[in-house]
Amino acid sequence: MPLFESTGINDAPILEHLKKFTKLMWPQENEVFSKTIHSFSKITSELDQMIRRMVLESFGVEEDYDDLINLTKYHLRLIKYNPSENENGDIGINPHTDKNMTSVLFDNQMDGLEIQTKVGEWITVKISPKSFIFLIGDSFLAWINGRLQPPVHPVTMRGNRVRYSLVLFSVPKGKHLVQSPKELLDKDHPLLFNPFDYQEFITTYASSIKVTSSTLNCKRKMKLEKYCGV
Ligand SMILES: O=C(O)CCC(=O)C(=O)O
Numbered sequence: 001m002p003l004f005e006s007t008g009i010n011d012a013p014i015l016e017h018l019k020k021f022t023k024l025m026w027p028q029e030n031e032v033f034s035k036t037i038h039s040f041s042k043i044t045s046e047l048d049q050m051i052r053r054m055v056l057e058s059f060g061v062e063e064d065y066d067d068l069i070n071l072t073k074y075h076l077r078l079i080k081y082n083p084s085e086n087e088n089g090d091i092g093i094n095p096h097t098d099k100n101m102t103s104v105l106f107d108n109q110m111d112g113l114e115i116q117t118k119v120g121e122w123i124t125v126k127i128s129p130k131s132f133i134f135l136i137g138d139s140f141l142a143w144i145n146g147r148l149q150p151p152v153h154p155v156t157m158r159g160n161r162v163r164y165s166l167v168l169f170s171v172p173k174g175k176h177l178v179q180s181p182k183e184l185l186d187k188d189h190p191l192l193f194n195p196f197d198y199q200e201f202i203t204t205y206a207s208s209i210k211v212t213s214s215t216l217n218c219k220r221k222m223k224l225e226k227y228c229g230v
Pocket residue numbers: 077079093098105107113153155164165167
């Protein structure tokens with residue numbers, strides 16, 4: 001039994017796009033699935049946008065909010081981690097930073113997700129059924145010109161319960177450059193990342209994967225700093 005299973009739905013908050021995925025899985029349609037995923041994704045995308053607006057307000061650049069939102073679309077990932085049969089636990093996902101813009105994560109209160117703080121401490125994430133985690137990814141790091149740090153986070157499975165997580169990723173659209181607004185640049189804050197196309201970055205990033213023992217243990221060598229750092 002594989003430890004990790006996942007599926008992704010592009011543009012999940014847009015019903016017509018989501019229905020294409022549903023039809024692929026259930027040619028006879030599955031109204032309950034479409035409705036549930038659609039309302040979840042739509043509400044969660046509004047939550048994501050509200051948080052991004054708050055972050056921009058905190059840096060005094062709320063006039064760039066529309067540009068930031070128009071730069072992104074959404075991708076929903078549904079993940080299942082099977083219990084580990086190893087008494088020391090098994091890696092569900094290697095430590096990584098998300099590459100996209102922002103991520104909103106929900107889980108079934110089964111431990112496994114850990115987050116490294118800026119000072120290097122590890123936190124085991126425990127979220128109540130009514131809570132969520134908001135993460136920033138490398139693309140937001142570039143857009144905000146280094147003002148916020150994306151956290152490294154692995155998933156390690158221990159014990160005999162299944163972990164489910166649902167993550168709504170905001171992702172830069174292809175052919176739109178991720179570029180820090182000029183209001184965030186001054187002599188104390190010089191440009192840290194050259195404008196880049198996310199799809200091109202991801203293609204380069206994917207081709208830099210070095211598989212060690214299994215695809216779950218792959219080492220991704222390419223870093224955004226190396227790709228377009230100034
Ligand atoms: O399942 C989790 O809690 C984390 C998932 C994750 O980090 C990812 O998909 O990027």
